[in-house]
Amino acid sequence: MFKAYYPALFGAGRKSAVGFPTTRNNKRVQDVTDEEREAYFESIWKRGGFQFALMNYSNVVLDPEANKVS
Numbered sequence: 001m002f003k004a005y006y007p008a009l010f011g012a013g014r015k016s017a018v019g020f021p022t023t024r025n026n027k028r029v030q031d032v033t034d035e036e037r038e039a040y041f042e043s044i045w046k047r048g049g050f051q052f053a054l055m056n057y058s059n060v061v062l063d064p065e066a067n068k069v070s
Contacts, residue, residue: 022054029057029066037069 012021029037037057044055059066 018054020050020054022051024058025055026058028059028063029069030059031057 009021013019016022017024025040032040040057041052044051047055057066061067
């Protein structure tokens with residue numbers, strides 16, 4: 001049943017910066033309000049899998065200031 005979706009999934013993964021068919025967030029943690037950030041964290045956490053890592057803000061992990069916030 002899922003084989004019909006393989007071409008679309010693999011194509012999206014190849015076009016993605018992270019190799020998975022997901023949308024990347026180009027905003028920094030500091031670019032949004034506390035409320036927006038917490039709501040976004042909650043939404044990507046609920047998706048499960050690698051989504052919290054793959055869809056997170058662009059400077060999470062790389063920026064010490066962003067990591068203090070997140």
